[in-house]
Amino acid sequence: MRTLALLFVILGLPLAAANAQEADAPEGAIIDVVEMSGFSLYSLSPGLQKDINSLVGAPFSREGLNQLASRIEQEQPDVVAAVRGVSRPDGKARVIFLVARISDDTNLAENINARYIVETVDIEGSYNEISQQLRDDLQKLVGRRLDTEEAERLQERLKTELPGRAVARRISKGSQTGRIRVVFEIFEEPWIRFVPPKSKLVYHSQQGWSGVLDIPITASHSRHRFTAGVVFNDIDDLIEEYSGFRLAFESRVIGTERFGARLEFSRYNESWEDATLTALASSSGVPELYRNRLTFEPTATFAFNSSVRISGGVSLSELESLSNSPNSQMANAWVLGISGDHLWKGSNEVRQRAEASYQLRAAIDGLGSDLVYKRHLGQARYQIDQGRSTAIASLSLGYITGDAPLFERFSLGNSTTLRGWDKYDIAPLGGERMFHSTVEYRFYNVGMFFDTGSVWDRNSDSKLRYSTGFGVHTDNFFLTLGFPLNNNHDSGPIFMAGVRF
Amino acid sequence: MSAAGSRSQNRHWLLPLALVAVATAPLVAQALTIRTVADALHVQARGFSFIEGPVLTRLREGRSVRIDFEMTVLSKPEGPVVKQTMQGFTLSFDLWEERYAVSRIGSPPRSISHLRPRDAETWCLENLTLPVSSLGFSRDTPFWIRLAYHVPDIGPEASEAPGERYTLRGLIDRLSRRREEADLAKSVDAGPFRLP
Numbered sequence: 001m002r003t004l005a006l007l008f009v010i011l012g013l014p015l016a017a018a019n020a021q022e023a024d025a026p027e028g029a030i031i032d033v034v035e036m037s038g039f040s041l042y043s044l045s046p047g048l049q050k051d052i053n054s055l056v057g058a059p060f061s062r063e064g065l066n067q068l069a070s071r072i073e074q075e076q077p078d079v080v081a082a083v084r085g086v087s088r089p090d091g092k093a094r095v096i097f098l099v100a101r102i103s104d105d106t107n108l109a110e111n112i113n114a115r116y117i118v119e120t121v122d123i124e125g126s127y128n129e130i131s132q133q134l135r136d137d138l139q140k141l142v143g144r145r146l147d148t149e150e151a152e153r154l155q156e157r158l159k160t161e162l163p164g165r166a167v168a169r170r171i172s173k174g175s176q177t178g179r180i181r182v183v184f185e186i187f188e189e190p191w192i193r194f195v196p197p198k199s200k201l202v203y204h205s206q207q208g209w210s211g212v213l214d215i216p217i218t219a220s221h222s223r224h225r226f227t228a229g230v231v232f233n234d235i236d237d238l239i240e241e242y243s244g245f246r247l248a249f250e251s252r253v254i255g256t257e258r259f260g261a262r263l264e265f266s267r268y269n270e271s272w273e274d275a276t277l278t279a280l281a282s283s284s285g286v287p288e289l290y291r292n293r294l295t296f297e298p299t300a301t302f303a304f305n306s307s308v309r310i311s312g313g314v315s316l317s318e319l320e321s322l323s324n325s326p327n328s329q330m331a332n333a334w335v336l337g338i339s340g341d342h343l344w345k346g347s348n349e350v351r352q353r354a355e356a357s358y359q360l361r362a363a364i365d366g367l368g369s370d371l372v373y374k375r376h377l378g379q380a381r382y383q384i385d386q387g388r389s390t391a392i393a394s395l396s397l398g399y400i401t402g403d404a405p406l407f408e409r410f411s412l413g414n415s416t417t418l419r420g421w422d423k424y425d426i427a428p429l430g431g432e433r434m435f436h437s438t439v440e441y442r443f444y445n446v447g448m449f450f451d452t453g454s455v456w457d458r459n460s461d462s463k464l465r466y467s468t469g470f471g472v473h474t475d476n477f478f479l480t481l482g483f484p485l486n487n488n489h490d491s492g493p494i495f496m497a498g499v500r501f
Numbered sequence: 502m503s504a505a506g507s508r509s510q511n512r513h514w515l516l517p518l519a520l521v522a523v524a525t526a527p528l529v530a531q532a533l534t535i536r537t538v539a540d541a542l543h544v545q546a547r548g549f550s551f552i553e554g555p556v557l558t559r560l561r562e563g564r565s566v567r568i569d570f571e572m573t574v575l576s577k578p579e580g581p582v583v584k585q586t587m588q589g590f591t592l593s594f595d596l597w598e599e600r601y602a603v604s605r606i607g608s609p610p611r612s613i614s615h616l617r618p619r620d621a622e623t624w625c626l627e628n629l630t631l632p633v634s635s636l637g638f639s640r641d642t643p644f645w646i647r648l649a650y651h652v653p654d655i656g657p658e659a660s661e662a663p664g665e666r667y668t669l670r671g672l673i674d675r676l677s678r679r680r681e682e683a684d685l686a687k688s689v690d691a692g693p694f695r696l697p
Contacts (some may be wrong), residue, residue, distance in 0.1 A: 077615045097696040102612035103604060109612050112602035148565070171563025173596050180563065180596060227666040387651075388688065 014163075025085030025093035029060040032092040039099035044075055051101075052097070056338035060085050060093040076101055080115050107148055112375045118182055119174035123158075125186030130161055139181060146171070149231050151182060158184055159303060165189060191303035192252040192260035192452065194218075194225050201499035202236050206422040210236040214246075218219045223253040231268065239276060239423065239430040242293065244268035260301045262313075268293045275428035276406075285457075286429050287329070287371055287405050290319035299335060309342040315361065319405055331405045332367035333375075336360045356380040361408065373402030390442040398434035401458075410434035412453045412465075415496045419451055420467030420482030433462065446475050451482075468492070476501050533646055533691035541630040542696075544572055544648055549626075549689060551650055552592070559600070560594040567606070568592050568650055570629050574636060575645040578692060583644065584636055588629045592621060596617070596679040598619070638696055645692030652685040 023033075034055045040048055048071055055065075062085070067080040078100050086094045089421030100108075107114035118141045123130070141151065149254030151169060158167045166187040174181045186303075197214035206209075211232035218225035227248040235241040246266035254261060269292055280286060317331040339357035344350075358378045363369040377464055380395040396409040396417075413423030417436050436453035448470045457460040471480030479497040532547045556566050568590050574583040589606035595614060601621040602614035604627050613624055626648075641692060 073615055077613045078611070080614065102602065102614060103610040109592055109604040109610060112595045112598075113563050113593060115595075116597065169564065171596060178591055178597060201595075204666075388686065 015047065022088045024097075025060045025087045025229065027060060027062060028094040029091060030093050031055050031058055031060055031087075032088070033094045034097075035095070036097045036099060038101075038188075039072075039076075039079060039081075039371065043483070044072065046073070047211065048075060049336055055095060060095070065095060069340075072097065072099060080108065080112075080232045082115075105331070107145070110323070111146070111148045113171055114148055116146060116174075116178055116180040118142050118144060119176070119179035120144055121182045121184070123184045123186065125165075125188075127158075127162065130158065138184070146180060146182070155184060158186070162186060168174060186366050188253075188257065189306065190223075190252045191257045191306045192301050192309060194250050194252060195248070195262065197227065197501065200236070200498060200500040202500070204236065204422075205495040207235045207414070207424075208232045209273075224249070224251045226250075229239060229266075235273075236414045238407050238414075239409055239428070240270045240272060240406055242268040242270050246470075260298050262297075262301070262407075264295070264297045265363040266293075266295045272322075273428065274423050276294050276422040278430040283429060285403070285405050285459075286409075288324075289322040289406065290329070291322045291325060292318075292320040293407060294318045297335070307342050309338070311335070311337045312340075314367065316367075317405070317407075329370040329405075330368055331363055331371045331408070332369035333361040333363035333373075334367065336362075348395075351385040353383045354381070363402070363404075371405055373404040373408065374406050375400045375404055388444050390443075390447075392438065392440040394436075394438045396436045400432040405432060410455050412436055412455045415478075415480070415498065417451065418453045418465055418467050418484075419449065419480055419496060420469055420494050421465060421487070425487075425489070425491070426465065427455045428483055432457050435462075435464075442473055445472050445474050447471060447484075449480075471496075506557075507611070512677060515537055516527060520523060529654050533648060535646065535694050537695075540572075540633050543630055544646060545623075546626060546648055546689065547620055550622060550649065551652075551687065552622060556592075556652060557618075565591050565593040566627070568652055569668065571647075571649045571651075572629050572631060573647040574631060575647060575690075575692070578645050580645070583638075584631055586629065586631050588625075590625050590628070591611050594661060595649065597661060598608075633696065636696075639694050643693035645690060645693060646694060647688060647690045649688035650686065667680070 006453045028196045034052060034423040036052075041052065045053070046100075048068070051071075052068060053161055065083040065085065068081045070357075072081040073079060076099075079101050079447055081099045083099060084096045084098060085370040086096070088094055102108045102112070105114070121141050123138070134154070135155075141147065142156070142354070155169050157165050159165075159269055164190050168184065168185040168187065169184050172181045172183065173179075194216070196218040198212055198215055200210060200212045201211050211231065213232070214227055214229040214236055216225055216227045227246075227250070229246040231243050231245065233241065233243045244267045246264060248262065248264040250260070250262045252260040254496045265396040270290060277289075294411035295315060295317040297313065297315040299311050301309050301311040303309045313335050315331075315333045315335050318328050319331060320326060320328045330360065337357060339355070341353065341355040344352040356379065358376070361375040363373050365372060376397075376399040378397045379394070379395070383390065383392045400408065400410070406429070409432065411423045411427060412434065417438075418426070423430075432455070434455045436448060437453070438451050440447055440449040449468065451467045452464060454462045454464045466483060467482050469480055469482035471478060473480075476499050478500075481493050481495055483493045484491060516631045533549075534545045534547075536543050551568060556568070559566050569587060570590070571585065571587045575581065576583050592666065593602050593608060594600075595602060597667045598615060598647040599614045601618060602612065603616065603621050603624050604610065609665065611628065616624060636644070
């Protein structure tokens, strides 16, 4: 044990108050009395009893006495021990070992650090609005043993005075042994969140590998973030297979937590599946293929509250023709989106989360777009967690009018939609209409799902497809075997695995 | 053109099934043993650690953590419950001693300090008992045991601060650690056992 010299813990403080007229014993004073308070000396080992008894007549040594207190605690781990030396009128020292059972002290039983004296109380973060009364009350913790219940109450008062912010409390060692520092941390809970990184390494037994690495760079709790991303190869997201890079800068607080902005620049090289090329040859109304896609997308977001946000901006894309390079087409669209989410934490460990969003991308002549179209996408997701069980339901609806480029067309049949199907078997050119729903149940990390979906063009019929399967899902890792249920062809299950982070 | 134009038509999916089995194996790999002391049935669990992840983070920040344990005796695997006991504990980490303290919630209260992490975990399990006489089993009656814990009230601030996951450090942390929720609840089943 390190020294407990500063601990007038447990019974120590009352005793010290009662004996306030008695000064601390000086180092080297001869000890003439040794007492033990709150504990029987005979409960200790003979060796320790002997060492304590042999203190009589020895010079007072704070370090040596603390070592004995430490030995008491090691022999009797259900107690805490401290030592007090009092100077007697004749210059000799009286030594008192103060011992108490942890379970007899509510504060100690709650947190063993309640034995220590609070050296400082600090607040980290933005806290200008805190009332003077609360500041004063926080400082009243200093110089006393840690009162965990009082600290808890003060934390709640901070939350009340700082709505919309999270308050955490931690304790660290003070500058002297036996002293502690209490720190209240104030976090801003952002109303506008950064776009999650899209890093992944995914394998699909029909489509092969996809690898994306997004590296977000920001200070902790920063309002701004820069992301550099490398797409080694992505065949999972869109109907096209692409690789390249992207750079993004986001700010989630511009003057106010209600307002944020994002700029993204990306350049991708495309390659196309044989199935897509074959389908395109016999199709009309689908814009031509491109070899490169260069996009600049500035957007701004306004948060009505912590749950509901609206965003708007433009997406400017230059598509370099595959067959007629270096000619290119522009796909410039207004972007408008609204999203909402809410988390409910109920009793019995029940957590429910609901998310919904709608996005419109409208490419019009006024933006200098060669391709004129409108793309509507609505999505909703609900998840409930209770104990080891998780149930998920999601729904997506998509609708395109006009001549949308291939990167805007909807596709189903990848590692997240219609699992068990291959998107190039369903719609190798993607589609202008889309419906998809998922119902999934997980117990521990093992889950089963049922996917339903259809993707089709305005002049063709919709065919509903089903798939089911099972697999292992953790926060980052997944391993899934999906079975198409109404496939007329002789196709087996599809295996998917990977990490997303 | 794409090299993926010759996509594999491999239909051998026994390998994925094997991978599923391997991935789920850790869920059942923890070993339980039982012993009786007088009329008390004790359980010992190798690899059933709970001072880790967000619990450890919170403790190291000088805060206390409540952990609720549940021991259930079943007559069959996943079968009817014969008897169940629950016990809560409060853990804290002594910042100066750098040892753990545990208090048993309820009556009679019991506390202990100066423990290493594994010793603190063991102490909790030692204080989770069921009366053998209440089971009504003969010595040759097989039974199964489910041991579970969960951390009921750990705050969101204990796991990760807002924005932290987006730092490079946070990214690395997320890649290298298990799902946090998994650290806040765990359960293991084992059997059949017979009374010694």
